[in-house]
Structures are given as C-alpha cells and as structure tokens.
Amino acid sequence: RKEVEQDPGPFNVPEGATVAFNCTYSNSASQSFFWYRQDCRKEPKLLMSVYSSGNEDGRFTAQLNRASQYISLLIRDSKLSDSATYLCVVNYNAGNMLTFGGGTRLMVKP
Amino acid sequence: ETGVTQSPTHLIKTRGQQVTLRCSSQSGHNTVSWYQQALGQGPQFIFQYYREEENGRGNFPPRFSGLQFPNYSSELNVNALELDDSALYLCASSQNQGLETQYFGPGTRLLVL
Numbered sequence: 050r051k052e053v054e055q056d057p058g059p060f061n062v063p064e065g066a067t068v069a070f071n072c073t074y075s076n077s078a079s080q081s082f083f084w085y086r087q088d089c090r091k092e093p094k095l096l097m098s099v100y101s102s103g104n105e106d107g108r109f110t111a112q113l114n115r116a117s118q119y120i121s122l123l124i125r126d127s128k129l130s131d132s133a134t135y136l137c138v139v140n141y142n143a144g145n146m147l148t149f150g151g152g153t154r155l156m157v158k159p
Numbered sequence: 160e161t162g163v164t165q166s167p168t169h170l171i172k173t174r175g176q177q178v179t180l181r182c183s184s185q186s187g188h189n190t191v192s193w194y195q196q197a198l199g200q201g202p203q204f205i206f207q208y209y210r211e212e213e214n215g216r217g218n219f220p221p222r223f224s225g226l227q228f229p230n231y232s233s234e235l236n237v238n239a240l241e242l243d244d245s246a247l248y249l250c251a252s253s254q255n256q257g258l259e260t261q262y263f264g265p266g267t268r269l270l271v272l
Contacts, residue, residue: 093249149202
C-alpha cells in the first residue's frame with residue numbers, strides 16, 4: 050500500500066466548475082500536510098499548506114481529517130490555467146522528508 | 160523563478176555508467192533535498208543535506224550518494240546506472256530544513272539506455 054494515495058484522474062471539467070480531489074495517507078504520525086501543483090514538464094510548486102482547522106486561499110480550500118487520515122482540495126470556479134497535476138504531500142517528522150502522492154491530473158476545458 | 164538551478168537539464172547515459180547532477184540552492188538557503196520522479200509518479204525522497212551533512216535518507220540504495228559544499232550547493236551521484244534510474248531528478252532548497260519554504264529547481268531529466 051502506498052503511503053500517500055491519490056486518484057490519478059484525469060479529471061476533465063468545464064471552466065467554472067467546482068472540482069474536489071481527495072488523498073489518504075497511511076502514517077498516523079504525519080505532522081504536516083501540503084498540496085503542490087506541477088505543470089507539465091515543470092517542477093512542483095507549493096500551492097498551500099493544509100491545517101487541521103481547514104484553510105482557504107481564494108478559490109482553493111484545503112481540509113484535513115486526522116481521524117480518517119484524509120486530505121482534500123476543493124477548487125471553485127475552475128480556470129483554464131488550473132490545468133495541472135495536483136500532488137498531495139505529507140511530512141512524517143519535523144525537518145526533512147516529504148512524501149508525495151502520485152498526483153491527480155486536472156484538465157479544465159473551455 | 161525560485162533561484163534554485165540545476166545542471167545539466169538533460170542527460171543520456173548507458174547502463175553501468177556513473178552520473179553527477181548539480182544543484183545550486185537559493186541564496187540564504189542551507190538545506191538541499193533530492194528527489195527522483197519517474198514518469199507518471201510523484202517525487203520520491205532520496206536524501207537531504209543540511210550544513211554539509213547528510214540529514215535523512217529515503218529508500219534508495221548506496222549507489223545513490225551526494226554531498227553539499229560550503230556554499231550549500233549540492234551534487235547527486237549515481238553509480239552503476241540501471242534502466243529504472245531514468246527519471247526527473249529534482250532538488251529543493253530551504254532554510255534550516257523548513258518545509259513551507261522549500262523551493263524546487265527545474266530538474267534534470269536523465270535517460271538511461
């Protein structure tokens with residue numbers, strides 16, 4: 050079983066749609082959680098951190114459920130520029146290693 | 160742009176050869192982490208260097224080695240290359256092992272034939 054699991058997609062949605070991605074992690078000792086965005090043939094970039102209380106950044110909302118070991122990302126009013134792969138990322142110990150999920154590919158169409 | 164640079168951008172090697180990849184960290188950053196990203200997968204942690212010392216290692220064999228220089232730039236060395244080593248190799252720099260301030264370089268694409 051992978052440590053961080055995501056549906057690979059692709060999710061094909063029209064502009065303006067709301068789309069949600071889910072992610073599960075296996076290590077209950079996980080401490081920090083993130084969503085990264087990776088464009089085709091580019092490096093990953095931090096989209097947002099995920100906090101227990103949930104957090105929002107514009108059209109993006111992230112939620113964490115520690116009891117179920119589940120993380121989500123909601124994108125409202127999708128734009129063409131949101132087309133990318135979204136990587137769920139978990140840190141098990143303070144300091145170093147990030148564990149990435151396999152990514153969920155999103156394609157927003159006109 | 161993040162200020163993290165990697166060289167070379169692309170590389171083709173044959174099985175059994177050795178390769179050295181380089182990473183220059185962002186100014187002010189003393190921590191460099193290396194990741195391997197196979198096609199269609201997420202990045203996998205190889206190891207991290209903090210103030211010139213290895214500071215954590217993922218599930219990679221000893222033929223993956225590295226070092227960090229006094230200016231905090233870093234090298235990843237892979238010996239006895241295998242076909243499965245073909246991947247995008249990413250380095251990420253941060254200050255004092257910080258996670259939210261970890262910035263990735265553009266990567267080196269390695270193809271092993």
